[in-house]
Amino acid sequence: MSDVEPPWWTPRKTTTRRSLSREAIVDAALKLLRAEGVEGLSMRRVAGELGTGQASLYAHVANKDELLELLFDRVVADVPLPEPDPQRWYEQTFELWTAAHAALLRNGDIARVALARVPLGPNALRLSETAMTIMLGGGVPPRAAAWALDVVGLFVSASAVEDAIGAELNKRGRDPGEYYAAVAGYFADLPAERFPRLVEHSAELASGERDARFRFGLSMLLAGLAAQARRD
Amino acid sequence: MSDVEPPWWTPRKTTTRRSLSREAIVDAALKLLRAEGVEGLSMRRVAGELGTGQASLYAHVANKDELLELLFDRVVADVPLPEPDPQRWYEQTFELWTAAHAALLRNGDIARVALARVPLGPNALRLSETAMTIMLGGGVPPRAAAWALDVVGLFVSASAVEDAIGAELNKRGRDPGEYYAAVAGYFADLPAERFPRLVEHSAELASGERDARFRFGLSMLLAGLAAQARRD
C-alpha cells in the first residue's frame, strides 16, 4: 500500500469519529459490485448495506465517481507485482497484464471505470511503475514503453469489460455458453452472398474461449513491443 | 446500406403513418450526441428535439439501448471501406481502422456503446466482412483473423473513448491541452524515490499527441498479425 493519492481525492486525515469510514464504504461497495456489477451500485444501496442513510456517505467520499475510483484502485491492489528481472522482461510483462486482467474479471464490471477515467490511484501507479521498470529493463525505448503502458492498459480493460458482459449474459441465460452460441448462430445465419467470410468463419468469430482470446490479443501487442526492443 | 439487422432490433416494416420515424429519431439523437455526448443524451431530450413526448419514441425504438445501437451503426456507416487488394493487406487494414477511429472521434463519446455491447449492426457487419476479406487475402490464418477483428476493434473503441474524454476535459478547461499538461504535471510531481520511472518519463506518459499514440498502438497490434501471416 502506498499513501500517494491524486490531489482531487478528498483528503481524509481525521480519524473517524463514528461508525462510518472510507474503508467501510469501499468494502460495502465492493460487495455490491461483485454481486450486481457497476450498474447495480447506487449510493442508496451502498448506504443500505451499511445500515445508514445515503447522505452520510458524502462525508467520506466526494462523489460517486470518486467512490468508483477508490473501488477500482482497491481491485488493482490485488494484482501481484513481480520483482523486475531484465532477462525475462517479455514473460514478466505478459504475466503482469494477465494477472491484472484476472483481477478485473474477479470483480465484475469494474473495468468500466478504467475506461471512463485514466486510473491514477496509488495502486495503479505502483503497477505502472513496475510495468515501466520491466519494459525499460528489457530494452524497450522510453517513449515506446510509456505509450505501450497506455495501449496495453486500454486493451486489458476493454477485454475485461467485454468478458464481464459475456459472463453476465451467460449467467442470465439457462446454460453456460448460451450467449456465445447465440452470437455464433447469428453470424452463421447471415446471408452468405453478402457476408461470405463472416458466415464461413462464424465459429471462430464467436468462440467463447475468453482466456485464449485475451492471450492472443496480448501476444499481438507484445510482439510489436518486442520488435521495438530489438531495434535498439 | 444493407437491410440486414440483428433480430432483436424491433422491425419497422410499416411506412410511418405520422410525423415520427426511426430515422428522424436517430437524426435527433445524433445531433444531441455531437453536442453533449452520450451522457447528455436522454429520451426526454431527444423527444424535445423533435417537439414530441418521450413516450412517442417507444413506438419506433424498443429502448434507449436499441437507440444507442442504431446511433452507433449510423456512425459506422461513414467509415469508407476500401476495395480489398491482397498486395496491400497491411496498409489497407491500417487505413480501415484509422478511418474507423476518426469516425468515432467525430461523434463524441459514441465509442462507449461499442464497449458496452458487441456491435452487430448492418454497417458494423459490412466493416467486419471487409476487414476479414482483407486479412484473409493477405494470408492471415482464419482463426487469427477472426480474433484480431475483435482485438483491434476493442482497441480502436477504447482509444476513441479515451480520446473523447480528453477532448471533453480540454474543452471544459481554459486552454487547449490543459488537461494533458495537468496529467503530466501530476506524474512529474510524484515522489521520485517511489516512482522513479514515472517521474522521469512523465512527459512521454502524458504527451497529448492523440493520433501518434493511436497509430503507435495500431502498429503494435498489426506487427503481431503480420508475424502470424508470415508463419503460414
Next chain:
DNA sequence: ACCCCTTGTCGAACACTGTTCGTTGACGAA
C-alpha cells in the same frame, strides 16, 4: 358510406438515480 380496429401519439405516473440542504445529537477541548 359506414364502421371497426389497427396503430401512432402522448400526458401522467412509477420507481429509480445522484446530490444538497438543514437539522440533530454526541463527542473533545476549554
Next chain:
DNA sequence: TTCGTCAACGAACAGTGTTCGACAAGGGGT
C-alpha cells in the same frame, strides 16, 4: 460544565428510463 464542531441522516430536488391508458386518425372490409 459549557461550547463549538462535525459526522449522521431524513427529506427534498431535479433528473432518469419506461409503462399505462386514453385518444384520435386513417385504411380495409362490408
